[in-house]
Amino acid sequence: MLSLFGYILYETFHQSIHHNYDRHLRFEAEQLLPHINTEDSLSIDLTGYSRNAALESGVEYGTYVRLYSQEDSLIYKSPNFSDAKQPLDTEIPDTHEEYSFSSQWQDFPARTLFYPINNSEGEFCGWLEVTGFEWTLHEELSRFRQYLLVLIAISVAFSILGGYWLSRRALKPVADINEAAKSITATDLDKRIPVNYQVKDELTDLAETFNMMLNRLQKGFEREKRFTSDAAHELMTPLSSMRSDAEIMLRKPRSKEEYQETIERMLTEVRKMSEMVHLLLQLSRVESVHRSKPDIVSVSRITEAVADQHRETAQTKNISIQTKIDPDLNVRAHGAYIEEVINNLLENAVKYTPKGGEVNLQLQRSSGKAVIHLSDTGIGFDEKTKKHLFERFYRANESEVQDQSGSGLGLPLVKAIVELYGGKIRAYSEGEGKGSTFVVEFPLAEDKQA
Numbered sequence: 235m236l237s238l239f240g241y242i243l244y245e246t247f248h249q250s251i252h253h254n255y256d257r258h259l260r261f262e263a264e265q266l267l268p269h270i271n272t273e274d275s276l277s278i279d280l281t282g283y284s285r286n287a288a289l290e291s292g293v294e295y296g297t298y299v300r301l302y303s304q305e306d307s308l309i310y311k312s313p314n315f316s317d318a319k320q321p322l323d324t325e326i327p328d329t330h331e332e333y334s335f336s337s338q339w340q341d342f343p344a345r346t347l348f349y350p351i352n353n354s355e356g357e358f359c360g361w362l363e364v365t366g367f368e369w370t371l372h373e374e375l376s377r378f379r380q381y382l383l384v385l386i387a388i389s390v391a392f393s394i395l396g397g398y399w400l401s402r403r404a405l406k407p408v409a410d411i412n413e414a415a416k417s418i419t420a421t422d423l424d425k426r427i428p429v430n431y432q433v434k435d436e437l438t439d440l441a442e443t444f445n446m447m448l449n450r451l452q453k454g455f456e457r458e459k460r461f462t463s464d465a466a467h468e469l470m471t472p473l474s475s476m477r478s479d480a481e482i483m484l485r486k487p488r489s490k491e492e493y494q495e496t497i498e499r500m501l502t503e504v505r506k507m508s509e510m511v512h513l514l515l516q517l518s519r520v521e522s523v524h525r526s527k528p529d530i531v532s533v534s535r536i537t538e539a540v541a542d543q544h545r546e547t548a549q550t551k552n553i554s555i556q557t558k559i560d561p562d563l564n565v566r567a568h569g570a571y572i573e574e575v576i577n578n579l580l581e582n583a584v585k586y587t588p589k590g591g592e593v594n595l596q597l598q599r600s601s602g603k604a605v606i607h608l609s610d611t612g613i614g615f616d617e618k619t620k621k622h623l624f625e626r627f628y629r630a631n632e633s634e635v636q637d638q639s640g641s642g643l644g645l646p647l648v649k650a651i652v653e654l655y656g657g658k659i660r661a662y663s664e665g666e667g668k669g670s671t672f673v674v675e676f677p678l679a680e681d682k683q684a
Contacts, residue, residue, distance in 0.1 A: 259347035272353040298365040423452040472503035531569040540576040559597040565676040578644040587612035606674040614663040
């Protein structure tokens with residue numbers, strides 16, 4: 235680009251020099267016009283011409299003049315032509331218009347102007363040829379060319395150095411991101427790529443994207459560690475109990491009844507472990523990022539079906555399940571997970587409600603949401619217990635809770651499923667023995683699409 239700019243600048247300056255020298259030659263021609271006779275026959279009389287010395291000078295400062303008739307025959311040439319080392323080749327124009335051109339004459343750059351001569355009636359009658367040397371102007375042009383080449387070379391050198399410096403400066407954030415990314419391993423996922431928020435550009439967006447990806451990876455690793463730790467911790471108790479029973483039974487021969495009683499206890503522990511592993515796997519799948527695309531499912535039909543399944547169990551405890559379900563409420567979710575939510579909440583309500591109690595289940599449309607409202611007259615909970623309700627493996631210390639079987643994974647699983655589909659879950663109770671209320675909200679599918 236610099237070379238192209240320099241070439242255009244040089245050519246423009248070159249043409250400007252020719253244009254200015256043409257003005258000088260035109261001035262010389264106009265000074266000669268009063269001495270040219272065009273009335274009878276074309277002739278020239280330079281007696282008294284003030285610039286006769288120029289017509290006799292040589293190459294450096296001379297002006298060479300020739301006069302041609304209308305038929306292109308030579309009528310006059312200035313005295314300095316006799317000292318010329320070589321003839322001046324020329325070509326008379328075909329049209330009667332002013333014409334100029336450059337040539338090399340006597341080893342110097344020369345410029346020739348053909349000036350048309352008209353008589354008093356405006357008729358063309360001949361040509362006045364004026365030639366001068368541009369060697370001084372070409373010397374200036376040569377120096378200008380040298381300066382231009384030097385300046386272009388210097389500019390290119392500075393451009394290369396500046397471009398290298400700018401590229402290093404511009405790519406430094408990329409190098410920093412690369413180094414930070416290399417330093418992050420599975421053991422220190424809490425590290426993050428530095429982000430320069432003072433300069434908001436594509437690299438800032440890239441760093442933020444990497445950090446969001448690291449957040450997801452860290453959460454995934456933490457879920458995996460928590461799953462492993464929780465499973466190992468909770469499975470250790472029943473495994474230890476089963477091992478103790480087995481070791482005691484093997485110390486000496488036992489009766490058939492003792493063997494049967496021990497096997498039944500071990501079978502009970504196995505069932506507990508199976509339920510716990512099932513819930514842990516369910517929770518892990520819900521929290522996993524690898525999920526199939528959800529469908530539009532009828533939460534109304536699912537709620538009605540799950541309520542019917544628990545009525546038989548509730549009747550054995552003389553518990554009444556009252557339902558009020560609005561029809562045709564659809565949510566975008568996996569049907570099995572929605573069933574898991576309602577099943578866990580109803581199972582807990584029936585489990586922790588004393589005989590003769592009541593469970594009230596409502597499903598209503600409210601502000602573009604499907605709202606599940608489940609209340610019971612069960613054991614309730616206090617504010618301290620409320621803070622830990624949705625923690626894994628948490629179970630209240632009340633005897634009513636400890637006497638019932640459970641793993642403490644049901645409510646955490648419910649909360650994870652509800653949040654997976656953009657919903658919310660809240661729990662309320664006025665205190666121990668005063669019942670509890672759970673409110674679950676899911677965005678309605680039709681409202682979300684609208």
